[in-house]
Amino acid sequence: MRIGELAERAGTTTRTLRYYEARGLLPARRTVNGYREYDEDDLRLLHQIRTLQDFGFELEDTRPFVECLQAGHPAGDSCPASLDVYRAKLAELDLCIDRMMRVRAEVAVQLARAEVEAAARTPGGPDPKCELAPCDSAALSPRKDPVP
Amino acid sequence: MRIGELAERAGTTTRTLRYYEARGLLPARRTVNGYREYDEDDLRLLHQIRTLQDFGFELEDTRPFVECLQAGHPAGDSCPASLDVYRAKLAELDLCIDRMMRVRAEVAVQLARAEVEAAARTPGGPDPKCELAPCDSAALSPRKDPVP
DNA sequence: GCTGGCCTTGACGTCGACGTCAAGGTCTAG
DNA sequence: CTAGACCTTGACGTCGACGTCAAGGCCAGC
Numbered sequence: 001m002r003i004g005e006l007a008e009r010a011g012t013t014t015r016t017l018r019y020y021e022a023r024g025l026l027p028a029r030r031t032v033n034g035y036r037e038y039d040e041d042d043l044r045l046l047h048q049i050r051t052l053q054d055f056g057f058e059l060e061d062t063r064p065f066v067e068c069l070q071a072g073h074p075a076g077d078s079c080p081a082s083l084d085v086y087r088a089k090l091a092e093l094d095l096c097i098d099r100m101m102r103v104r105a106e107v108a109v110q111l112a113r114a115e116v117e118a119a120a121r122t123p124g125g126p127d128p129k130c131e132l133a134p135c136d137s138a139a140l141s142p143r144k145d146p147v148p
Numbered sequence: 149m150r151i152g153e154l155a156e157r158a159g160t161t162t163r164t165l166r167y168y169e170a171r172g173l174l175p176a177r178r179t180v181n182g183y184r185e186y187d188e189d190d191l192r193l194l195h196q197i198r199t200l201q202d203f204g205f206e207l208e209d210t211r212p213f214v215e216c217l218q219a220g221h222p223a224g225d226s227c228p229a230s231l232d233v234y235r236a237k238l239a240e241l242d243l244c245i246d247r248m249m250r251v252r253a254e255v256a257v258q259l260a261r262a263e264v265e266a267a268a269r270t271p272g273g274p275d276p277k278c279e280l281a282p283c284d285s286a287a288l289s290p291r292k293d294p295v296p
Numbered sequence: 297g298c299t300g301g302c303c304t305t306g307a308c309g310t311c312g313a314c315g316t317c318a319a320g321g322t323c324t325a326g
Numbered sequence: 327c328t329a330g331a332c333c334t335t336g337a338c339g340t341c342g343a344c345g346t347c348a349a350g351g352c353c354a355g356c
Contacts, residue, residue: 097245107203
């Protein structure tokens, strides 16, 4: 098949395929008129690349998987180099997740503090929800003390 | 103080400060010879920007905080616009964390499966740990069946 | 006066994974 | 024969937050 069909079948663009070829991944045979020619194996290679890309792998990280498939192995992750990429990615993800969770917690703290301070600066304004029902305001109103 | 001193005190570079000024954050007064002149308030603005940057906020996201401080409020997050940025960031972080955790789980699954398959292709090689002690190999060797 | 250290503006480079446009070749159906 | 749908290479644009270099102004100390 030609580049347009491969791109469509893989849900990507011709530009992307030429880019992969330029980067040394996914080399293409040529027909007599210079057109790129691909087969089903190339589609598999491409699927491997795209799957890893969807997981957030950089293009270079997909290279061991592609080379593993090109070497005739049953799967892209049948080679040790691919497993190393998996492990490195896991470690990277763990670091990243940990960092983001700590940031999330800190931002949440800042938001809560700022909201409390904002409410403290607008006395009487923050809780007009009890205007109709004189409900148990002692249990509902947050009754906060500003942080010194 | 001049740009070099401010940069050093904030732990950043002069290039960064000029960049902020070009983007409309952190405007600078000028001395007669054209040099930028900053004061302690500018240092506080800069600290606000850098803190948020460290949290992964984009530069544009720091603008409400800076403007809030410039308007004379006690803190950068004393204004509603800043709180909205906090909330948007929290939502963004939640999405991102969730996505990364799902990816992490999926990668872990793939790694485990690939490791098992690799071990299955190298029979007798994977567990040479029992060479000295003829321990309960039935309970230790993973004994896996390759996925069809 | 001169060296060295600060400052100025302007402009191009970086990184990743392509998007987009240009100019032109190739093949097929009508 | 020609329109149109493909294909080719080449090259520049994108985005964010700066880094880096160039050419030149300003000022303090010797």
